Amino acid sequence: MHSPLDGNQALRLALARPESMTERTPAEWTVLVAAARETSLLGTLWNLATLAGVAERLPEPVGRHLYGGFLKADRNAEAIQWELQTLQSGMLQRLDPPVVLKGGAYLLAGLPNASGRICNDVDLLFPRADLERAESLLFFEGWGTTHHDPYDQRYYREWMHELPPLEHWRRGTTLDVHHNILPETFAVRTDPVRLLASACDLPAPWRYRVLRPAHLALHAIVHLFSETEWDRALRDLYDIKVLLEHFGGRGGDSFWRDLVDEASSLGVTWLAAYALDCCEQSLHAGVPLEVREALLGSRITTLKRRAARPLFLHGLNTRASATPKRDSVARALLFLRGHWLKMPPRLLARHLFYKAFLAPKEDVTNSRTDPAGGGVR
Amino acid sequence: MTVYLVNQECDFRPMDDAMLIFHGGSGETYQLAGVPACLVAELLRTPEASTLESLVIRLSDPESQPPVVLVEEALEQLRKAGVVSVRHP
Amino acid sequence: MTLIDLGESTVQERLRGEGLILKTGPFAARIRTRIPVVAAALMQVYQDFPVLDASAFADFECHLRRPLTFRRWHRPQVLFLADGRSVFKPLPLHQAFPVLEWGMNWCVANQVHDRLVFHAAAVERNGKALILPAPPESGKSTLCAALVASGWRLITDESVLFDLRLDEVTGPVRPVSLKNASIDVINDFAGNVMLSDVCRDTLKGTVAHMRPPSSSVDRADEPATPAWVVFPEYRAGAATLLKPLAAGSAFMQIVKSAFNYPALGRRAFHRTADLIDQADAYTFVYSRLEEAIETFDALAAGR
Structure with missing residues (x-):
């Protein structure tokens, strides 16, 4: 008998070693399902259980939740593909094919983390020079801005790496138009030209490009490790693990060398080191020794990273946790850290001051449902 | 049976009084009374202009009901015209 | 236990x-x-x-x-x-x-995404399910409570589950939620029902919950075959009227009550159509519960 795992331990183990799912007790499944639901990983678990040949051996009600998550993801994938198809056959034909990022990229490139994964919006990367044109072309197809506050507009346009999110007036889909992978004001500045120059075409019928493998993995890394909200962080970390292992397995040394070199060229080796460390600690990712050494660097940075480790590991936890207090402290610190990295101190102070005292208040009641009328209607 | 309508995957379910269409991409569902025939005729007339929405709007108009033909026959004609491809599960 | x-x-x-x-x-x-x-x-x-x-x-x-x-x-x-x-x-x-x-x-x-979930009540007799989808204020719960008090088995008052493979209706059998005037109506209609203490001034007004009969609770896992889909409408003073509803319209109406239709997409479309194919659909206007029960008893008896 082992002592029962909490939801986070059980979920991490299931992601790292899917066969372990057969070892869970019903009570452990309760918290594991809750943790997977919170991080939108139910469908991923179903996919992993199926690949590991254990799906049929899961307790019946558990299998139902995982399978249900998979069905939802399946429908989501269809909707995202259609949205991308609709976009590519419209006004965007007047521009060079944009790079599709994140969930859309995993889906179109058929990467192993796409199956069972929920993708909430479409992310496209354009060369900076095409940005305004893309925005106006999209406007004619019904894509409008979601942020009407002039401050927010300025915040995005001057300081961020993307336009304020666009929303389709009829379909309600969200589209993020990026020109870089990190904010303009971030602690280091990544060179988008480098990313765009080596992006690869997707096979027909797609008229999009995807980042080359090392850049795809590095984008997943910088996205999570510069993030202020760590709500679904475990899902994002799982993406990183799968991308590293998948490309590492196919490209071997040349992928790993490219990863190390590009991390350095883009100035994000330090973020990659945190990511690698978390992937190993949390999800038992397999990374070759030389890569570890090249990325993890000197002893001093190793000590610094070890000190920061609990912050990330607690931040990765879901609410099905045995350490809820430490998790919330970690999340608060990660929030501050994310902002600190995103902006130089004076700008940050200005930004937070505006958000706290001057910004028009959002309708808080909108964020949660009214229980009247069947709970959700 | 899966039908691709102008490159977009649609599922059709004939009911007693109506044809139901599910548009795989947008996830929208349409109900068209007396449809297969209308759908076919309309599509054959203007294949390149047909989006599902415009089709639904036009076909929902009871004033413009074209004559009736059989569903299977209609789909066959459509396939020949290259407008839809039909896939049986 | x-x-x-x-x-x-x-x-x-x-x-x-x-x-x-x-x-x-x-x-x-x-x-x-x-x-x-x-x-x-x-x-x-x-x-x-x-x-x-x-x-x-x-x-x-x-x-x-x-x-x-x-x-x-x-x-x-x-x-x-x-x-x-x-x-x-x-x-x-x-x-x-x-x-x-x-x-x-x-x-x-x-x-729940592994089966279709409809915002509807369902009751059973002789293995056949009567499904009552309805927006709030349509008198769905009142009708459901009265049917249960008259011997129909309660499947659910709130969420009808339709399996994605088997043509079976189940539900989480739970207390029937009654609001405002319905509380007295049900108390008057059936002396034998057990209601919870009333809770006033909620978003839905005054609410009380009816304890399901133990026979319904004992048979909670027993599925039923969908036989009738009835859209009820309580209209004060109206004559009882059960009217067949064309399948296409029934489909479009019940889709509005399906919580996870958007999440399941194509699967939900076909399963909803399967459900409508199997069941007879009706609209039902009523004001007198006794007559309503007679109508459904007759329907179940094939009269």
Whole structure:
């Protein structure tokens, strides 16, 4: 008998070693399902259980939740593909094919983390020079801005790496138009030209490009490790693990060398080191020794990273946790850290001051449902 | 049976009084009374202009009901015209 | 082991401790709360329901607590948390039990994706299910309560489940939620029903919950074949009228009640069509419950 795992331990183990799912007790499944639901990983678990040949051996009600998550993801994938198809056959034909990022990229490139994964919006990367044109072309197809506050507009346009999110007036889909992978004001500045120059075409019928493998993995890394909200962080970390292992397995040394070199060229080796460390600690990712050494660097940075480790590991936890207090402290610190990295101190102070005292208040009641009328209607 | 309508995957379910269409991409569902025939005729007339929405709007108009033909026959004609491809599960 | 076997003090203890795992048809909810009134309310309407022990699997993680703000003491409020996340606006503390009911409904509506979930009531006779989808205020629950009081088996008052492969209807059998005038109407209609204490001034007005008959609870896992889909409408003073509804229209109407239709897409489309193919659809206008029951008894008897 082992002592029962909490939801986070059980979920991490299931992601790292899917066969372990057969070892869970019903009570452990309760918290594991809750943790997977919170991080939108139910469908991923179903996919992993199926690949590991254990799906049929899961307790019946558990299998139902995982399978249900998979069905939802399946429908989501269809909707995202259609949205991308609709976009590519419209006004965007007047521009060079944009790079599709994140969930859309995993889906179109058929990467192993796409199956069972929920993708909430479409992310496209354009060369900076095409940005305004893309925005106006999209406007004619019904894509409008979601942020009407002039401050927010300025915040995005001057300081961020993307336009304020666009929303389709009829379909309600969200589209993020990026020109870089990190904010303009971030602690280091990544060179988008480098990313765009080596992006690869997707096979027909797609008229999009995807980042080359090392850049795809590095984008997943910088996205999570510069993030202020760590709500679904475990899902994002799982993406990183799968991308590293998948490309590492196919490209071997040349992928790993490219990863190390590009991390350095883009100035994000330090973020990659945190990511690698978390992937190993949390999800038992397999990374070759030389890569570890090249990325993890000197002893001093190793000590610094070890000190920061609990912050990330607690931040990765879901609410099905045995350490809820430490998790919330970690999340608060990660929030501050994310902002600190995103902006130089004076700008940050200005930004937070505006958000706290001057910004028009959002309708808080909108964020949660009214229980009247069947709970959700 | 899966039908691709102008490159977009649609599922059709004939009911007693109506044809139901599910548009795989947008996830929208349409109900068209007396449809297969209308759908076919309309599509054959203007294949390149047909989006599902415009089709639904036009076909929902009871004033413009074209004559009736059989569903299977209609789909066959459509396939020949290259407008839809039909896939049986 | 049922709630009544366990006794109120043990129920209270479990709610305060590791949680009470309440089994309602196919679902088990783990409920945790330190709010005292909840145990008593559970005893009133869930007494015949099975309770699972702590080592069992629970589908839903339900937690009811006061907010951590000053509203913990000053005009105290209650929050419902699913998986630790608050899903409703805070509501006055005296509504804790209705909030728990709405919260469990929310879980079924939002966390079940392996079968179609319709916002509807369903009752059964001779293995056949009568499904009553309806928007609020249509008198769906009143009709459902009256049918149950007249010998139909309660499948569910709130969430009809339709399997994605088998042509079977099930539901989490749970107390029937009655609002405002319906409470007296049901009390007058059937002397034998057990209602919970009423809770006033909720978002839905005054609410009370009807304890399902133990025979319905015992048969909670038993599926039924969908036979009739009836869209009820209570209209004061109206003559009883059951009218066949064309399949296409029935489909479009019931889709509006399907919680997870958008999430399941194509599968939901075909399964909803399958359901409508199998069942006869009707609209039903009524004002007198006795006549309504006669109508459905006749329908079940094939008259």
